[in-house]
Amino acid sequence: MFLEVRELSAGYGQGRVLHGVDLDLPAGGALTLLGRNGVGKTTLVSTLAGLLPPTGGRVLLDGQDVTGWQPHRLARAGVALVPQGRRVWPALTVQEHFALATRHGGRIWPQERVFQLFPRLGQRRRHFAGQLSGGEQQMLAIGRALATDPQVVLMDEPSEGLAPVVVDHVADALRAMVQAGLTLLLVEHDLHLALDAAQEVAVMVRGRIAHRCPTAEFRQDLPTMQKLLGVAA
Numbered sequence: 001m002f003l004e005v006r007e008l009s010a011g012y013g014q015g016r017v018l019h020g021v022d023l024d025l026p027a028g029g030a031l032t033l034l035g036r037n038g039v040g041k042t043t044l045v046s047t048l049a050g051l052l053p054p055t056g057g058r059v060l061l062d063g064q065d066v067t068g069w070q071p072h073r074l075a076r077a078g079v080a081l082v083p084q085g086r087r088v089w090p091a092l093t094v095q096e097h098f099a100l101a102t103r104h105g106g107r108i109w110p111q112e113r114v115f116q117l118f119p120r121l122g123q124r125r126r127h128f129a130g131q132l133s134g135g136e137q138q139m140l141a142i143g144r145a146l147a148t149d150p151q152v153v154l155m156d157e158p159s160e161g162l163a164p165v166v167v168d169h170v171a172d173a174l175r176a177m178v179q180a181g182l183t184l185l186l187v188e189h190d191l192h193l194a195l196d197a198a199q200e201v202a203v204m205v206r207g208r209i210a211h212r213c214p215t216a217e218f219r220q221d222l223p224t225m226q227k228l229l230g231v232a233a
């Protein structure tokens with residue numbers, strides 16, 4: 001599914017955060033969105049998931065104008081969000097998360113296919129989400145998104161707070177998702193995961209896309225990386 005974002009603006013109350021974002025994501029493409037804290041990455045992902053109404057611009061999915069659609073309608077159109085902080089339901093079991101998510105899905109990604117991707121989740125299918133480790137909760141958040149049979153997956157900081165070995169599991173899952181043909185927009189601070197998972201990198205500066213290039217090129221271009229991200233590469 002081809003995602004086109006045109007001159008998108010959004011914010012909170014009077015405060016504008018997105019100042020005309022232009023972004024194309026081809027069907028089956030995987031792009032990582034980088035940027036310093038507070039530039040608007042989560043705001044963009046939230047707006048694309050329908051959680052925040054845009055104040056201007058347009059969003060198109062396979063050419064269809066979906067600007068301002070509510071989250072459930074976007075979900076049915078094939079857009080899934082793996083939110084920052086996972087946001088699983090502590091009092092529901094792993095299986096109950098899937099039961100809810102598969103009400104309108106579960107054909108392409110039935111529960112057992114997700115458990116093949118995350119065997120640990122299968123072993124813990126009867127556990128409450130609140131009993132799971134951070135890594136297991138992240139797997140659940142990804143699995144819950146997949147269970148809706150999405151075509152576009154928006155992921156916000158999936159490695160946040162996870163041990164390196166768990167981040168490796170997340171990286172495996174992202175590769176499997178890309179191989180399965182999903183269109184992926186990833187917000188990620190962990191540069192290793194960010195550059196491993198995606199073919200392309202976009203850098204956001206003050207609510208706009210300031211730079212975009214293939215991942216391999218970005219790896220070679222340390223001065224640009226340092227300048228845009230303010231990191232020691």
Ligand SMILES: Nc1ncnc2c1ncn2[C@@H]1O[C@H](COP(=O)(O)OP(=O)(O)OP(=O)(O)O)[C@@H](O)[C@H]1O
Nearest residue numbers: 012013015017035036037038039040041042043044
């Ligand atoms: N719910 C909110 N209400 C008001 N302002 C907010 C809200 N969420 C974020 N902001 C502000 O919007 C701006 C962009 O925040 P956003 O979370 O989109 O940035 P980010 O690039 O994702 O940052 P980070 O990398 O720290 O997650 C920041 O100035 C932030 O303080």
